[in-house]
Amino acid sequence: MTDAHPRAHASRPRDPNAPSSGGALAEMSADALVTAQLREAITRGQLSPNERLVEAELAERFAVNRAHIRTALAMLDQDGLVVRLPNRGARVRVISDDEAIEIAETRLAIEAMVARQAAAKADATGRAALRALEKDMARAVEQGDSVLYSQCNAALHRELQRMAGNATADRILNTLKSHLVRLQYRVFLLPGRPKTSLAEHRAIVAAVCAGDADAAERAMRDHLTSFTRLLKQAIEVARLGGF
Amino acid sequence: MTDAHPRAHASRPRDPNAPSSGGALAEMSADALVTAQLREAITRGQLSPNERLVEAELAERFAVNRAHIRTALAMLDQDGLVVRLPNRGARVRVISDDEAIEIAETRLAIEAMVARQAAAKADATGRAALRALEKDMARAVEQGDSVLYSQCNAALHRELQRMAGNATADRILNTLKSHLVRLQYRVFLLPGRPKTSLAEHRAIVAAVCAGDADAAERAMRDHLTSFTRLLKQAIEVARLGGF
DNA sequence: CCGCGCCGGATTGTCAACAATTTGGTCAAC
């Protein structure tokens, strides 16, 4: 209706040689879409760790062919969200305590670099965005709104990634974070955490906006070190208390 | 012959929940095997950047079904070695100059952490292995054997990864390195590079063996900063001279 | 009562045929 040409389906020719599944939600291959859906189902906890992922079931659930599920599982296997044992099917990969810490530490290493790069490349738009997010964050703390806070937190880190313009680090960080989402809420819920976290974020924003790369890296390092320490603590508590 | 039970095919039950394609070459699913082969073909340069990857061709080349090629392409797409455009097939992904630098920088960030962790966990075995590799490396420099040197170099970094015992960092580093292999030879061939590189490696080995985490991280950082700088230089030269 | 082999259902792995899409070339019309 909106387009007279029967064969036309996209106006722009699309940039080739770009990470295949990175783009917008529309104009995505069926495989990529299914993969994204499955990934989200896992990270949101709708599929619990170690749960068996039966191809036929998933195919029905997402209303697609088994082949699509199959490639989706292969891709998620590739970035460690799923384990596949030959002839025995796939399961949601369980992240061991030790591994969770590994992930947090690796994230720290990369994100410290990202903060440095963001500071080095900071422009007016980015600075404004950061300051706005800082304000939102402060409001969330005042109101004691954990959900909002966690959203602002994620948004702020994403904005830093955007400013750094490091696609490689981006991809890796997104993968690492998808592993952490299920764990980080424990840290957010610790008493007093939002307040310290806010202060740490302020330091990051200030350093990045000032274009001080060293300070930005240091601030991010402090922030994520503190996060990692609390994560370890939370894990330890769970290990002792849970059993 | 060696086993009376007709159904037995592996002695140990195998640890579930481990990165699927990380293990030994035997006992690998067909998909994983094909993926590994294709990955190697790409990293070794047998398939040039931007080359079209026709499923039927590859299927014949590796003597497998098209479906296997399909999942292999999906997995390689996932870790950025291949780009797939819907209905238009897959190509070997070309790494732009900027991206090569990004990759080198990200590698630096992670490997600095790995060096730190290796130093913290260093045991007698690891120390011995590092010292042996250092010797081999020195010999390679004396003899002016670039190939041997590059192998020792890779082995040394791998040994550090092993010592650090950080599976997450491992996976990421291996991916990043697979992108760099085709570029790093330019750096190795620069005049005088092996000698400086050797000195840098000596510093790393010394720090790690001494269990000095800070020094190890610093040494690795210096080493890879120097590498990255030369890589940038090599790229710049190629950009100006190549055209 | 316990181990062992075996069978049936469920699930994954393999494959080839078919449908849909892109691509490049040809030809006519302007």
Place this chain on the structure above:
DNA sequence: GTTGACCAAATTGTTGACAATCCGGCGCGG
């Protein structure tokens, strides 16, 4: 000479059927 539509070959996307494998329970023998 150039533009545009159309056609054919090549290639990817989709689907269903079939084979191979694993997992549970069941019965047999010790």
